[in-house]
Amino acid sequence: MKLAIVAGGPESLLPDLNDSEYEDFEWIGADHGTVVLLKNKIRPIRAFGDFDSLTPEERIEIDKNALDLCAYPPEKDKTDLELALNWALRLNPEQCYLFGVTGGRMDHALASVQLLMKSTDTTTELAIIDKKNWITLLTPGAYPVKNNPSYRYLSFLALTERVTGLSLSCVKYPLRDAELHLGSSLCISNEPQAAIFHVSFSHGLLLMMRCSD
Structure with a gap:
């Protein structure tokens, strides 16, 4: 359904x-x-x-x-x-x-x-x-995400005090095993660079926003 x-x-x-x-x-x-x-x-x-x-x-x-x-x-x-x-x-x-x-x-x-x-x-x-926006919440794990050309920009915000073990690949600004804190703009305005990009983290709740402009 x-x-x-x-x-x-x-x-x-x-x-x-x-x-x-x-x-x-x-x-x-x-x-x-x-x-x-x-x-x-x-x-x-x-x-x-x-x-x-x-x-x-x-x-x-x-x-x-x-x-x-x-x-x-x-x-x-x-x-x-x-x-x-x-x-x-x-x-x-x-x-x-x-x-x-x-x-x-x-x-x-x-x-x-x-x-x-x-x-x-x-x-x-x-x-x-x-x-202009597609927003969802991710729980700890690994996510292969299909790129949608309608959403040029890619941003992430922590919805818990911190998100740990954050890795981003196949994007303009990759990260490896980073820590994202509540209130940080570290992961604003990234861009997918492949048909499939990858997001993974080990702890916390992560807001993923895909934006057209």
């Missing part, structure tokens, strides 16, 4: 949700992302949120489509995106992609990045995608 969640971030940053790359995915709406899916002629299998950001016309459109809604009060302890993601991960999907979670409010964007940590105890490939 492959799942994709669309939240209410700026639509201008969304890739083409009807691209063939996503044709095998089932879709989930998070609050205003539900309206975005309907505008793209995509019917979500479920929608989550308080829906307080919707106009009366948008709410009518959702009701008209008789969607499977999980409605919550505005005062709650989790964002609409987290509610949707918790449900999605319980289905143990092979992949789960998050759209519409960047480019708006910074607090929501940073919280969304931290939600990637929910993948550490699963086998799910969890990623944030927009028109």
Whole structure:
């Protein structure tokens, strides 16, 4: 199973949700992302949120489509995106992609990045995608990564106090058995140099970001 969640971030940053790359995915709406899916002629299998950001016309459109809604009060302890993601991960999907979670409010964007940590105890490939970025979280191990020319730049940030044993090869600025600390910009703006580049490390959590510009 492959799942994709669309939240209410700026639509201008969304890739083409009807691209063939996503044709095998089932879709989930998070609050205003539900309206975005309907505008793209995509019917979500479920929608989550308080829906307080919707106009009366948008709410009518959702009701008209008789969607499977999980409605919550505005005062709650989790964002609409987290509610949707918790449900999605319980289905143990092979992949789960998050759209519409960047480019708006910074607090929501940073919280969304931290939600990637929910993948550490699963086998799910969890990623944030927009028109210019593809972001995922890596746990200790070795990763051969296929280069995608659409993402010219490659960056890494530690999401734990430190990441140790970090090695990067087949990139413009290789590393061998390095230590990356929380708050360090050591691994910003690298570039893949081969069809497959390699990432490995022994301890910590590592955010991998592939950027188009």
